Every structure is written in structure tokens, then in C-alpha cells.
Amino acid sequence: MPQIFPEKANAVPLYMVAGLVAVAVVVPPLIWYYFSPEFTDVGYRPVQPVEFSHKLHAGELELDCRYCHAQVEVSAVASVPPTQVCMNCHQLVARDSAKLAVIRDSMESGHPVEWIRVHEVPEYANFDHSVHVGAGVGCSSCHGDIRSMEVVTQMEPLSMSWCLECHRNPDLHLRERDEITNTSWKPGRNQLAFAAQFKEERRIQPPEDCSACHR
Amino acid sequence: MRTKLLALVAVLVVATGCWRGATSPRPPWHPNPNMDNQPKYRPQAASAFFYDGATMRLPVEGTVARGELHEDTAFYTGLDERGQLVAQIPIEVDDALLERGRERYGIYCAPCHHQRGNGKGVLWDRAQIQSADLHEERLRSAPDGQIFDVITNGLGLMSGYKYPIPPADRWAIVAYVRRLQSEAGS
């Protein structure tokens, strides 16, 4: 009876084992790396309908975040400002700028500007801005140093594990009320002592229950 | 040969932006979109039904919501029952109110009127447009209700700020402006 398989075939099982080992070694890190929101979501920088520069407005002109995002202390959503807020200044400044054509059109026609959402939490999770700001978590903890950004970019993964990390140990994100909107705020040397006292005073106990966010 | 290949792969990876934190204008990959976007409208959502593309509607004119009876016209409009500007802030001025006023003034007023109230804020720096100097005599002698009214409805080049600043905060700002004026005067 002639041999069906050539002699080389004897090595096939070996190759298979080696291949499997290689896959087992290579694939999990790839999944870990590429399937994480830190890869998929961080760095999202959509092109907005208006070339609005946070760096200019919030950084150089030092407008407070709340000048535009006025509801952040009272509502779940910080809310993007109505066109009218842009026009508070731009009816006077840069009135003919081509960059502001969309804003002027919106004001004239009554059709709102359709901004692109950058920081998007899935709709089965509820995030409330007011309670975080009230507890001393500043803008930059989730949004990064917005005041230095020409175009808003997602800096944090906004994943559940990332949320929980802070809920379990918020110490490095708590700050005084004055510093809430300072997006270049960095924890100081006494941060841990400050945080311990701050948490005690304000009775800050971040919930870790599922029902805190999922409803 | 092999090293070249590896280098090529590395270059390709870098060139396609395949590292964490690489910026991209395209939305993130979400292989499992279950319930990420639901058939409901969160605040400021878009709508394909309304002509202006927004789900947020204006309340019908003339309606009164619960808790918005606002019979205290002095507090809500700065006008008394006879339609006259009130002379005095209708709420008690204390440290907490002044502190609140300082903070709100810093957010909404300082960009134009300057932190010191001299009317030379960013708008002056950038475009040489002078805003009202809060220390002027006519403003010092104006009734409190007038400052409230201007914050609410605007005046001249200034827009009204009734949308971002609730009435209580407007009075806090009025109180703080009075404090600024008295400090500068003394």
C-alpha cells in the first residue's frame, strides 16, 4: 500500500502546536490592546461644523467653561450652548469671519448648529455632570486639558472600568471648587491628605452599585 | 529581508494610526452596538421629524409650568407691582450671596466688564470694544432693579443673560457689583 502522506507530513502536528502556541501568545495581547476603549475611543476628534477653538476661547481668552456650558452644575448634561451665546460676543467681534458663517446662518434662519458629539456614553449608562462637579471632580478628569485643545479630542476611554477606577478611589481627582474648571489642574503634593479631608467633610461616597448608572 | 518586512509592518502600523490615543476624525469602532443608541431622545438630541432638526422644543407661549408661578415680580423681573424698577435687592444680602455673585460675575460678566468692573475686559483687549464701566456715576445711582433688568434683557450692544443666569444668581451679581462699586469708591 503506497504511502498517502509524504514524510514531511510528520512535522505538521508540530507546526500546528507551534502555531497554536503562537496564536495563544500573540492574540490575547492584541485583543487586550486593540479591543480596549483606550484604543478604540481615545483620540476621537471629529470635524465640527464650526472651527471652534477651545484653546483660544477657554485658554487664551480665559472664558470660564460655564460661560457656555452653563447647566453643568445643575443638570445631568453640561449642554452645548445655544447659538445666541456665540452671538453675545460675535455680534461685535469677528463679525464677518468666514469661520462664523454657520453661526450667523443659524441665528438668522433659526436652525440650530448640529455639533458632533465627542464624549459619548452609551445610552444604557447615565452620567450626571452636576453631581460630579458638585463633588469636586473637575472638567479635566474626564475631558482632559480642554483649554489647550484647538479641536476637542476624547482623552479618556469613558469605559466602565475607567469610571469604576475613580469611583473606587477618587482621591486624585478631587479639588476645591475654584479649581473645578481649571483644566490644567494637577494634584498637588498634599493631594492625598487633602482628598481624605475633603471626602470626610463633603461625605463623598462614590457609589459602585450597578443601579447608580444603569437604569 | 525579514527585518525589512518587520520594519515595513511597523511603519504601516504607525502610518495607519494603530496605536492607542492616535487621533482620528472617524467615530470609534463599536463591534457590539447593542443599546448604545436607543429609540429615545436624550437632551439636545437631533430629530428627523422637526423642521429645525432638534428634539428640543420651545415651551408654548403663555403657558405656566409648575413651580413657575413667579408672583414675586420684584424677584423675577426686577420690577415691582406698578412696573417700576425696584430700588433694593429683594433678597437678603449676606456673605454667601456676595461670594456667589463674585463667582458668577467672574464667569459671565468679567469677559467684557473686566474683573474690576472697568469695562475693559477681553473684548477691549481683542477688539478695542469698551463695555460699560460699572463705576460710572449713572450706574452707581441706578436702582438695583435696573442692573438686574440689564442682565436679564441686555442693553445696547449687550445681550440678555436670562438664559444662563437664573434670577437668584442675577441678584447675587447685582449685590457683587454694588460691592465692587463701593470698594472702588472708598
Place this chain on the structure above:
Amino acid sequence: MSSLKSTPDSKDYWRSLDRLLESPAVREAVGEGAENEFPAGASDAPGGVDRRSMLTLMGASFALAGLEGCRRPVETIVPYVSAPEYVVPGIPKRYATTLPAGAGAHGVVVESHEGRPTKIEGNELHPSSLGAANTWTQAEILNLFDPDRSTSVQRRAAGETAHRPSSWKFFDAFLAERRPELEANGGEGLAVLSGTYSSPTLARLATKLASRFPKSRWVVYEPFGDDNVFAGCEMAAGRPCRPVYHLEHARKILALDADILHTESESLAAARGFAAGRKAATPDDDMNRLYVVESALSLTGSVADHRVRLRSREIGAFATALARELGVEAAAGEATWPDAVDAKLKLLAADLAASTGEALVVAGRRQPPAVHALALAMNQALGALGRTVTLHDLEDAGTGDSQAVADLVGGMREGAVTTLLILGGNPVYTMPADLDFGAALASVEHTIHLSGYLDETSQQVAWHLPETHFLEAWGDARAAGGSPSVVQPLIAPLHGGRSAVEVLDRLFGDTPDAARSGYDVVRETWLEVLGAGDFERKWRRVLHDGVATDEVLGDRAPAAGRAEGAPTIRVGESPAAGPGAMDDSSGAGAGSDTLELTFHPSLATWDGRFANNAWLQELPDALTKITWDNAALISPATAEQFDLASGDLVTLGYRDRTLDVPVFVLPGQADGSVALALGYGRTAAGRVGDGVGVNAYLLRHSAAPDFDGGLSLTKIKGSYELCQTQEHWDMEGRDLVREATLAAGFAGEKLDPEKSHQLFPSHDYSQGPQWGLAIDLGSCIGCNACVVACQSENNIPVVGKEQVGRGREMHWLRIDRYFSGTPDDPEVAFQPVPCMHCENAPCEQVCPVAATVHDRDGLNAMVYNRCIGTRYCSNNCPYKVRRFNFFNYTKDTPELMKMAMNPDVTVRSRGVMEKCTYCVQRISEARIAGKRQGREIADGEIKTACQQTCPTEAIVFGDIRDPESEVSRWKASDRDYVLLGELNNRPRTSYLARVRNPNPEWV
């Protein structure tokens, strides 16, 4: 003690006749053994596509979509252009407004998210709703966003067969063209047809119409109006009036064919008053007693302490006999009932007379005016006038008159009517079949129908005008007691409709160019209602409160009833009061032994106007538990007589018409009486309502629109599948509803947790608020309001009849209905069953992915995004309160319907388990508000949706760690017990045993 324990020998509950009889249908439905709880097919894959082809399809679509399809869709943020003051995105606002309801009004408070109404609740300041809302009122939100609503003016020119889209401009031009002629001839040939109203503005416009066009006529037709009530009141008191009942002051209540707690007018206030008189905390407390005499089992009959089954035809005679027993001079009636009924009648009279001054007799709207006059006379004899019943003027009301309707239809046929303006309603569908309104319409030259839908009537008129929803337009209405309130809109008209007020106002052509809005017209009326002095402040207060309180009205407050004292009720002099006028009003040769047919409003679609409302269609009927259908209800004895079983088809013959309907055997139905719900069998309702059920209007006759004898019933071949929510989740004879009687006292048997075996360690419940719920079975009347409230609050999908038939309905809160006693004369108990939020939750132990877990406040949380759909939890839940999304029921939600969704609650997708969350979104909202304001959550601050809307306040929610909280006090009651306590699940939801107050002498 034993009265609570309700061991099987003390009271034997059976869920339905099928269960009692152990019929083959049950065996088939639940499988052979009782251990199979789901009906066959409940867990099958959808038919048609097998797994292999499914995978092929999926593979193909993946390949097509590629990786780009895996990207998150771009989401836009659309702010205001100029933001309004006091609107904060993310913080809902609430507006008080009014739902006009026939000759009354329901005060409601509507939640609005950024200018979009999302939920309707009761207005606690309004005398007719007292903070509660019924099923229909709450479901109006779905009507507002119904994508099948009419979106434009439609015109059918002479000679054409179909409508074409037109516009208001053309209609206004048409009016302008017609007006000179009408003005010249004094409105000759002009007729307006509307439903019942009690609106100052409509009344003013009607008066204006009569003066501007003196020869015109305004006719009112309402399929279920209170015309008999008003006529009876006039008969008795000598002037037009209406009785308003105050059940909270009554100790003995008799309802004569009157579903006072649900389908009669003012049912919410009645239910609240009734329950207030039954909240007995200890056996020494006082408690009212309810007697019901009726033909078809109603909700009121279900909660009665004693119920007498009588055919509707016999109730007039019963009332006459009772009246004589109470000393009212009334003509003799022929008693055609057995001696047992006579004995009951005497006991009833004695018991009522024993509570003189605190007794109340109510007649139902189905009964003729004479019975209402008798009821008032009895009330007078019992000293009830001015105490448990007050008589009020019919202010600003347009009420029905069957003669005027007949004259109108006659006039239409003869050509005397040339212009017919139909304001709302759907007369082609709802008018009694013998009038043949549709045919009469064809003889009218100009026909105009203002309607929210292009319905049966709109299809037959020349002009169809899209009507605004009550949440879109200005208007007004008076409550039964006379308190006026304003209808203020929550949103601009979605489809550019106009309200009846606006259409009428334009009829006069006073403001041709800049036509006035409803706002101006209503304010003009209210200048008179409130008086010009300080008008603006009063007006704003009315809008804010949702009702003009006596304080605002001052000396303009409705005077009737209070100043009334006791009018002279003269029943003996009224010729119509004799029994001859009540018996055989049909004249169709109906002897007393013939079958009787009674008509009822559907508990889902009312008179048909809610036919396109999927929430209501899927709502299980309170008693039959049938969804998506109506059926002819017959008693078990009648079923035996005709050899019928539920689901059999019969032909009903009445006068010269026949109708094929399925029958349903309902215990408690009067023998020889067939009850039929109107409101089904629509042909132009919309995508939801078309072809659902059988149109019973086809049997309705204008001579006897409510009930009549002379019905023939013939069994025909075939059967019909009625989908009930009844046989599923059978709890197999365990101790579920506990009852006690006031006389026997009540003491609970609490389970000692220490004794019970426990497999898993307990959570720590010693910190923070610990949420719990208590339900008072003694107050629950089974009205389903909580079910709709839950559906609206929690975005619960509708699954359709077929899925309900497979046991896949999604209601988080169901109301179980149990019968006990004999099938002929059963006692009924209702039990709302939400998630129990067990402290030792069996569902949590079996979830492989920890998608259902406990939180620190003691909630059994359900994490949708983590759920993989194994359904183990549902299998392990002893209460069967978990619901599974077998399909993506919300995938094709129309753009408009998305606006009816609560933005604070996840809209679940396919493959996800869901269940009652104790309205965790409301808990979170209160918790966050508390944190923001630096305070603790107060007791009563959080109300679950079911609790909030409950007309009888049978549900209370709160912190069980706080001994002072309302819920803790309820749970401390002797009546408190938990479902299946022996399992030691330690449910956070507990029940207060039902307390009955039977007459000890009852036979």
C-alpha cells in the same frame, strides 16, 4: 390567627373557570404536568427561518457591512438657537393641564423634557383626579405621538371618490365663500355635531353660534354619555342638574348597575373616597360597606362586599321595590326575581336605613332616567342629599339628546341640513346602526369633520380637518362639581392641526386676516370666568394650579351643591318613573325570559377612540384578562344552557341584525344576560386598531342603546383564539391572597427569618436608605392604572396579540385576578405583582454573568447591557415577574414614538431580561438632587410610577429602615404578609391582607 392564613380549606381560590374545571385546554396550554409553567411555544424560536439559514444571512450581512459598519454612528448635539428662560436641558418640567372628559374634566400634570411631553399624571389639586390618573388618561401620551394621526387637511370634491391633501388656506376660503349665504338665511341648514362637553369657551361659542345663525342647530352625541343621569336628575329635582357623589362620607354604598369606581364619570374621585373609607388599620376602625347590583361583573362589583346578580332589565324594578322598602312612594314594579333576591333586597334596605345620613345609592349611566330619579329619591329618604351626594348645576355643558340626534339624521336625509360641521368624535362608527349615519352623510352637501385621524367618518366627508390633541391646544373644561380649569398646551401642534375652539371661532369670520389663536379665544372667555379685576395674576394661577380654585374665583365659585340644602325630589309624580317605563323599553317584544344584551365601554378602547393605542389594546381586561379583543361575556349557567365554552363562535341576533362574535364565560355574569364591549372592529383606526375585535355598534339600536331583551344566540361552527394573560404563571394553589373580615379581626403570621434555612450569606442592609414597597389589597380595585403608568414610565414595549398568546407580554407590573366561591357568584380579589426585590433573591444566584445583582439600597438591580439572555433568572423567579425581550420590539419605533419614551430609562433590545426596578431612575434623581442640595431624601419624596397614579392609594414606597416612614408603618400592620414567605426570599414588596366588611345577616 387563622383568618389570615387562608389555608386551602378556608378559601379555595381558582384563577379561572378552566383552572377550576381542569379542562383539556389548560392541560394543553401549560403542558401535561403543572411543573411546566409556560405554555407551549413560549420559548420557541420564531417560525420560518431555521438556524442554518439565519447564520447564512448573518454572515452575508457581516461581509457586506464590513468593518466600517462596526463604527459607532455619528451623534449630533442640537442645542437651541435662542434658549428660553427656565428651560434647563436634562431637567424635566411639569405642567398642569386638563383632559376634557365628556361633561367633566380630568386634571393632569404632564412631564415635559425640553418642551416634549413624555408622561401624564394626575393633578393633586384638581377635584376630579386628586393626583390620580386612569388608564385612558395616561395613554393619551401615546395618542399624541401616534404616527397614524392625520397630518393635513383632506378634501374630496364633488364627484370624486378619494380625498386629496388640501390646506387650511383652502378651507378658510371655503368658509369665507359659504359665510355670506349662511348669514343671509340665518344659518338655515347649518348643523354642528359634537361630543359631550363642559367647556366655558365652547359654551360661549355655541351661544354665539345660536345668536349669529339662529336657524342653525348644535347637536350632541356621545356613545357613553351621562344623559340618563342628567335627565333623571332633572326629573327628580325639577331642573337640569347632575349628582356628584362623596364616597368618603358614606358608610353604606349601593351601586345599581353602576361601575362607579372605573367606567362611570368621576370614577377617580369616587375610588379615592371609597378607599378612604376602607383603610381600616385595626379591627375596631370604621369601614364602609359596598353593595352592588349589576348584570355584568364590573370592577366595582369585584370589590363589593356583597353583589347581587340581576339582569340590567330587572334593575329598574329592583330599584322601585327597594325605594318602596325605604319609604319612597313609587309605582309598583313586577318582581321577577327569585325569593333569595327579595330577601337580599330587604336586608339591603335595612342596612342602608341603619346608616341614614351616611348611606348612598348610585345608579349607573346605563339605567334609564327613571332609575336615576328613584336613586335620588332614595338618597333623599336616606338623608344623603347634601352629604354623600350633592346636586350641581350643569354649567357650560353640552349634553346629549337622543331625540335631537334622530332629528338631525332625519334632517340630513331629507336635505334640510346642507352644511354639517362634525367637531371630533366618529359618528359614522359610533352611532347606533339603525340610524345609518354614514348613508345620511351622503345627502348633505357640505360635510366637514374635525378629527385627529382620517377615520371612518372622515373618509365619508368632503372636508377632513386635522384636530389637535389636547396637549397641543388651548381650551377649557369644567369638572363635575363645576370647578373650571384651562387646557394649556405642552407642545405646538405636531401636524399643524386646529382645535374645535379655533375652528368654531373662524366660522364667524370676525378676524379674517390674522386669525386668532385658541389662546386668545379662551382668554376672552376667561375674562368672564375670572372677572377682569386682577385678571393676569388669577389667570397665571389657574394655569399653574391646573384648576381655578375657589380662592381664585372668589364669589364666582360654582355655587351649586353647597348652598343647595336638599331640593324636593318628586319621583311619584313623574309618569316615567313607573316600572312600565323601565321594563321592555325596546318594545321589540322582549319578554322577561329572553336573553338580554348589554353594551359596555371597552376597558381598553373606551368607545373606540383609543383603538389605535397599543398600550391599551395590550392591557389585559381587568376581569377577563383578554388582550387585543372583545368577546360576548356570558355566565357559566348560560354557557351550559347553550353548550358553549370560551372561544366558541356564536351569532348574536338582535332586532334585524346579526353579528358573529366569540364568547367568553365569565363567572359573576348575570344568567341570561350577554355583555358586549363596544369600541372594537374599527376599519379606519390606524395600523394598531384596524380589525381588532368585533364591532358591536352594528347591534346597537337607538331605541335601546344600553341594554335590551330579545337577543337570540346561535352557536356556529369554529372557534376563535382569545389571547389572555391569565393561565400563565399559575401559582398552583399556594397561599397568595390573604383575606380577613373586619368582624373576625386580623392578625398576621410573620415569618421568623432566624428559623429559616439560608444558603447564601445575606447582604448588609444596615446602612443608608433601604427601599421597600407595600401594597394594600384591601384598597386595590384592579383598575390597571398602575400598569399603564409603569409602561409609560419605563418604556415597556408592546408585543402584539400573537406574542401575548405565547405568554410573552412585557408588563413589569401585572394584576392577578383570583376568583373564589361559586362560579355563578364568585368573590374576586386583585393582586398587583411587581418585582419583589427579594433580599435573598433567587434570580441573582443563577445568573452566570452577574447581570442581576443587589445594590446597597436593597434593590435587585437589572443590568441590561450585561445580560446575555440565558433566562435562568426568570426560571428561578418564584413570582414570575421577569420579562424577556424575545424580539427587538423597539427596533422600528417611529420617529414620533421615540418622543413618548422616557429619556431616563433604557430602551431594551432583543435578548435582554427586564423587570420592575422600583423606578430606580426616580430614586437616582432624588438621590442626586439630595446630594446637590446637601440633604437627605425625605419620606414620600420618591414615588414610584404605580404609586403615584393609584386612584385608591393602595401602593406606598419608601425607606424601610426609617421606622417613621409610611411604608414602615404599613409593614408593621398585622395585615402585612409576603408572597411565598416560606421560601425565605425576604421580599421587599409586601402585601396588606384584604379586609372585607360583609353584612353579618347576609343570606
